[in-house]
Amino acid sequence: MPAQDDMREAMLTAVPNLRAFAVSLCGDMDRANDLVQETLLRAWAHQDSFEPGTNMSAWLFTILRNHFRTEYRKRRREVEDADGGYAERLTSPEAQTGHVEFGELREALLHLPPDQREALILVGASGFSYEEAARICECAVGTIKSRVNRARKKLAELLTIELEHEAEVEHELLIRRAV
Amino acid sequence: MPQTEKLEESPNRGRLSRDIQRKIGQQLRAMYTDVVNEGVPDRFADLLRRLDEKNK
Numbered sequence: 001m002p003a004q005d006d007m008r009e010a011m012l013t014a015v016p017n018l019r020a021f022a023v024s025l026c027g028d029m030d031r032a033n034d035l036v037q038e039t040l041l042r043a044w045a046h047q048d049s050f051e052p053g054t055n056m057s058a059w060l061f062t063i064l065r066n067h068f069r070t071e072y073r074k075r076r077r078e079v080e081d082a083d084g085g086y087a088e089r090l091t092s093p094e095a096q097t098g099h100v101e102f103g104e105l106r107e108a109l110l111h112l113p114p115d116q117r118e119a120l121i122l123v124g125a126s127g128f129s130y131e132e133a134a135r136i137c138e139c140a141v142g143t144i145k146s147r148v149n150r151a152r153k154k155l156a157e158l159l160t161i162e163l164e165h166e167a168e169v170e171h172e173l174l175i176r177r178a179v
Numbered sequence: 180m181p182q183t184e185k186l187e188e189s190p191n192r193g194r195l196s197r198d199i200q201r202k203i204g205q206q207l208r209a210m211y212t213d214v215v216n217e218g219v220p221d222r223f224a225d226l227l228r229r230l231d232e233k234n235k
């Protein structure tokens with residue numbers, strides 16, 4: 001059955017990007033892998049709902065994103081019962097992901113509201129257009145644009161002290177080289 | 180003279196904020212690419228193979 005082999009191939013190809021998207025959303029590699037697994041299972045079970053000729057990767061991202069949002073709402077309710085255990089975990093994402101070098105950025109991302117976080121990652125890292133991101137998030141293109149802008153502004157606020165310093169140092173070096 | 184100060188300060192701030200946005204964009208993509216470059220962990224290749232065999 002060639003169609004099924006194509007499906008499997010396309011899904012395999014999408015896995016690295018799905019994992020990157022998932023871990024950017026949740027800040028935890030174990031949880032990201034579970035999200036991807038669940039996404040693949042759902043996609044496989046609902047192959048019929050994929051329209052041939054459309055973007056397979058966008059379809060899988062949509063499934064992952066919806067699953068994350070459902071999980072997120074469920075977890076929030078759990079947190080309200082279990083005095084902030086999850087909030088505590090959120091403050092140390094670098095301990096969970098093993099990607100220490102991006103610890104501060106990951107932490108800052110987790111401080112964004114999820115709708116801004118997903119918009120920024122889809123457009124700023126996954127390489128989707130505003131239109132594609134709007135379809136994945138089921139909202140208007142203008143909404144995605146404003147979410148991305150707000151996300152960028154907020155991240156800049158969160159990361160500014162360190163980055164300002166870096167930018168200053170770089171600039172100093174450039175000036176010194178130019179002189 | 181506060182007005183001169185403002186004139187001197189504003190392009191500097193604009194430059195900083197552009198630099199910061201550029202850096203955030205770079206870091207975001209680098210962080211993302213780092214995970215993409217890990218490729219496909221065995222568990223996912225195995226999962227899809229099992230699903231595929233079940234359907235055949």
